[in-house]
Amino acid sequence: MAAKKLERQLKLLAELLNAESPRTAQELREKVNMYPDGLVAFRKRFAEDKKELKKMGVPITVLSVTESNKDAESYYVENTDYYLPDLELSEQELAALNYAANSIHLLNQLTEEEALRKLGGYSKTTENSSPLHHISSDDNLPTIFEALTNKSRVEFMYRGKPRKIEPYLLQFAGEKWYVTGNVFSEDKTKSFRTDRISDLTMSSGTDEFSVPDDVKGANLLSFTYGDDDPVTALVRIDSTYIPWVEQNLNVDVDIEPDGSGIAKFTVSNYDIFIDRVLLLLDHAEIVEPPVLRQQLIKRLQALQDAWRTHK
Structure with a gap:
C-alpha cells in the first residue's frame, strides 16, 4: 500500500513538473492512471496527494480554468521554484x-x-546501505x-x-x-x-566528452507533431504569464513596449495547440496566422453552444 502511494505521488509530481501547460485534475487522473474509479474516491485521494506534496515543499500553483459550463482548476509546478540552485557544496x-x-x-x-x-x-x-524501497x-x-x-x-x-x-x-x-x-x-x-x-x-572510459552549454533535449511539445500543414503561430501573452510560458513551453518571448510578450511556435496539430491556448484563458491571444485564429473562434463558439445547451 505504501509503495503504491509513493509511486502514485511520484508520478503525479513528474506530470506536474513536465507538463507543457497546466493540467486539470481529470487530465492528471488519466496521466497518472493510479487513482480510484469512483469520482468521490478520486477527489479524496487527489486532495490527499496534493496536501502531502505541498507539505513536502512542492510549490503547486493553482489556476482557474473553464470547462464547458463550469469553473475548474488546473495545476502546475514551476521548475525554477522546485529545483535547487547550485549550492556549491564541498x-x-x-x-x-x-x-x-x-x-x-x-x-x-x-x-x-x-x-x-x-x-x-x-x-x-x-x-x-540497505535500500528502504525500490x-x-x-x-x-x-x-x-x-x-x-x-x-x-x-x-x-x-x-x-x-x-x-x-x-x-x-x-x-x-x-x-x-x-x-x-x-x-x-x-x-x-x-x-x-x-x-x-x-x-x-564504455569503460570516463570524461570522454563535454556537454555543450546550449544542448537541447527532445521536443516534447505535442502540438508540433501532427498531420496539419505546419504554420508559425504568434501568440500575445500577458506580462504575468510570460515566465510560465517561457519555462513550460520552452520558448523565448519577445517583450513588447506595453509589457506583454510575443511568443513564436511551430504548430502541426491545430487542435492540441488551441487546447493549450485556451488554458491561458484571456491571458493569451493568437495574433497570426488567420487559420489558427479561425480555429480558436470555432472552438469558442462550440463551447458557447454547449454551455447554452446545458444551461
Whole structure:
C-alpha cells in the first residue's frame, strides 16, 4: 500500500513538473492512471496527494480554468521554484549527502538521484546501505544514468540500427524517458526513447566528452507533431504569464513596449495547440496566422453552444 502511494505521488509530481501547460485534475487522473474509479474516491485521494506534496515543499500553483459550463482548476509546478540552485557544496558535504541518499533506491539498483545531480554530482565510492524501497523502472536507466555521470559513451540498437552516442541529457515526459546525445555516425544531436533501446553497453572510459552549454533535449511539445500543414503561430501573452510560458513551453518571448510578450511556435496539430491556448484563458491571444485564429473562434463558439445547451 505504501509503495503504491509513493509511486502514485511520484508520478503525479513528474506530470506536474513536465507538463507543457497546466493540467486539470481529470487530465492528471488519466496521466497518472493510479487513482480510484469512483469520482468521490478520486477527489479524496487527489486532495490527499496534493496536501502531502505541498507539505513536502512542492510549490503547486493553482489556476482557474473553464470547462464547458463550469469553473475548474488546473495545476502546475514551476521548475525554477522546485529545483535547487547550485549550492556549491564541498566534496565532504557531497559525500555526506550521497551517503544519506543511498538509503533509498528509486531506479532499481541506482542510487544517484536527480537532486544530487542538481547539487553538483555524486561519489561512486560512497558506502552503500540497505535500500528502504525500490520503484521499478526502465532497465536501461541505471546504465544511462551512470554514463551521464561518468561522461562515458554508450552503444545500443535502436529500431534495428546500431547507435553510438555521447549522452548529454535525460528527460521524463508522458511516462516515458528520453536520452539526448551526439550521434557519432551523423555528428548530430538526437533524442531516443529509452524503452526502445536494446543491447545497451557503456564504455569503460570516463570524461570522454563535454556537454555543450546550449544542448537541447527532445521536443516534447505535442502540438508540433501532427498531420496539419505546419504554420508559425504568434501568440500575445500577458506580462504575468510570460515566465510560465517561457519555462513550460520552452520558448523565448519577445517583450513588447506595453509589457506583454510575443511568443513564436511551430504548430502541426491545430487542435492540441488551441487546447493549450485556451488554458491561458484571456491571458493569451493568437495574433497570426488567420487559420489558427479561425480555429480558436470555432472552438469558442462550440463551447458557447454547449454551455447554452446545458444551461
